[in-house]
Amino acid sequence: MHNHSQHCGAMRQLIVIWGLLLVLTGVTVGISRLDLGALNIWAALGIATGKASLVILFFMHLKEEGRAIGISLLVALATLATFIGLTFFDVLYR
């Protein structure tokens, strides 16, 4: 199915992703030392989401999976977001 060079390419790709993840870790630590007010938490969450996406897409091979798993993942995340979001209708306006 795959030839040897493709396999080496796969390993190289994983290592590049790892490098990116380390860089992003550095960036998120760096940004957290700046005072951006409310933006700090959103930047931290944004970068974390980016890192998680890299892990999920490449390390966990989501890119190679069929649509079912990708859609299910979105459903799961949307469910969690809904749970948090609707709870805030209470806590923000109490």
Next chain:
Amino acid sequence: MGKVIQMGEYFRRGFLEPSGKQPALFDWIFSTDHKRIGLLYLYSICTFFAVGATIGLLIRLELIAPGRTIVGPQIYNALFTLHGVIMIFLFIIPGVPAAFGNFLLPLQIGARDVAFPRLNLLSWWLYIFGAIMALSALFGGGGAPDTGWTFYLPFAGETTTNVSLAVFGVFVLGFSSILTGLNFITTIHRMRAPGMTWSRLPLFIWSLYATAWVQVLATPILAITLVLILSERVLGLGLFDAARGGDPLMYQHLFWIYSHPAVYIMVLPPMGVVSEIIPVFARRPIFGYWFVAASSIAIAAAGSLVWGHHMFVSGMSDTAVLVFSLLTFIVAIPSAVKVFNWVATLYGGSIRLDAPMLFALTFVLLFSIGGLTGLILGSAATNVHVHDTHFVVGHFHYTMFGGGGFAFFAALHYWFPKFFGRMYNNRRATWAWGTMVIGFNLLYFSMMVVGMHGMPRRYYDYLPQFTHLNQIATIGSWILALGMALMAVNLLIALRRGQHVGANPWEAATLEWTVASPPPPENFEELPQVSHGPYDLKRAGEA
């Protein structure tokens, strides 16, 4: 398929035939056959149901007169807690999906088993361990839990009764439920027979599919909620203690984020059962297949958005009350879609009123009453009036028992001949049904009325003006119990002496009726090639 039926003599006992290699009990409790696991669930669920019903009868007996009748307040608290825990976590959540779902899912989609047979067996074992733990909380050191099945913090963190053990038991039960859910989703995605497209899936399978998603995505929230209770009790983290800066309402949010979707775990599969039975006994294909299928998904989705309606008087923000009240009304739409489609299916049909159909039609009536009273509770203004009264208890039992319970009995009568290859006495079944319907309505309608008059729930005592209605309710509970006993006896007799039936006694069109009754161990000699829909009753008759 014809071949399998002709070999009926050989397969007379089908999967029920003992292997002869080990003690018969081991044949069952270590079996990875989905049919045997389904029956294991069925037997254990019915046993726990009997225990839960007995406790329910005791509760009603205590309430037959004001003041202390048979038990004091502490034991009364334990009784309604145990009744709730048993009925919710041991009966109605696993009821239809784990017992009937396990048995029928592979048969209805044309597969030999579920995707993960060993995981399936593990689910049952976890269920039994969880059940034993939850029930042994009754007898352990601190006394039976007295928190109600909702385990509200901070009280559940402070009471000296055996809450920890019960909570851990429920945690294990939740794990079992998640594993069943992921098993079913994978099975439905991966193991449909050739030609079994999504538009040919029986509606029971659609309802199981929607339920399985709720099980996978909502049950983990219950797990973490229970972990939080345990951490309060064991480590005293104080996360929900207002004195230490915590917010007790956050517990209620977490609890209902699971427990509201959970009522759809309890009621979606019953709706699927009814969607199977009504077309067969009205001799008409289901009206609006896609609407019924999609409404299952819609109920599962919308049902995850409405948990706040359990908290209208808790001190939650008014904005949230408004939002959750609105969303609650939205969830009524897909439920109503189902009811209207069932009624439209009946229209112009040649209806046979055998026992399964009687139970299924009763489901439609009782669930509609339960659903409409749910709207009274869902609109914030009226909710304030009847919150925490017996009206809520009555409404809940109309949906869960009138809905879930009666559909469970409908399923039992519909698939009994398939499970055991024998038929019960339909006359006795009808008598049992009639007795139950009378008892049920006496019991729970009186509860709703007495709730409207202001009788609070969860009190062992009440004001004298509520006596009359409470007596009617208690008498209703005896009639209901009598009906259920008659039903149980009828089915137990049939198990031994019922007449043998062929593969398809109801002339239904779904795949489970194409194999012998009881089905052979591997279900299908050859995997079926599906060429028609699940309610194509004419073509099923020809084949």
Next chain:
Amino acid sequence: MNPSAQHQDAEGARLGMWLFLFSELLMFGGLFVVFAVYLQRYPAQFADAGRQLSLFFGTGNTVLLLTSSLTVALAFEALRQNRQRLCQGLLGFTILAAGLFLVNKGLEWHAKFQHDLYPGSQTLRQAPAGQELFFGLYYLTTGLHGLHVIFGGVILSWVLVQVRQGRIIATRPTMLENGALYWHLVDVIWIFIFPLYYLLL
């Protein structure tokens, strides 16, 4: 799909694993709901409490987990290429990293306890409301995550044994694949724990 394939359906096994991971995600999600609400209510106190966590241990453990996530992904790739020794080595490294992570976690918790920072401690009882909540959630979340690290380590050790015995091979990689998926999830959850607890200002 032919009948014999039904019992060893690799794609089905992966789907089942992903569904299990979703439920894990939602379970931690419950804790994130609580965290989000309390962060909104006590932003300053959470920041004060967060500053008392060790950035050194936090960042170190992040790097450790990211690296172990890489090595387990490489191990799977090595198995695909039939490079058994490499696969075993990479798995061994991953398990080692899991152990190191736990050692770090232990040291970190130990230091916190020595500084009297645990729920119910004298210091936190007197601290402004909110700090105790932060530490309660911190111990619960990292503790639960730590349990997952332990499970992950056990699973991967079992996988390593199976690879050594030749039961997991290039044509039958499902166990390694699913074990790796589980380990990646442990990593993904940490990716969110790290900024939320260690990097609050």
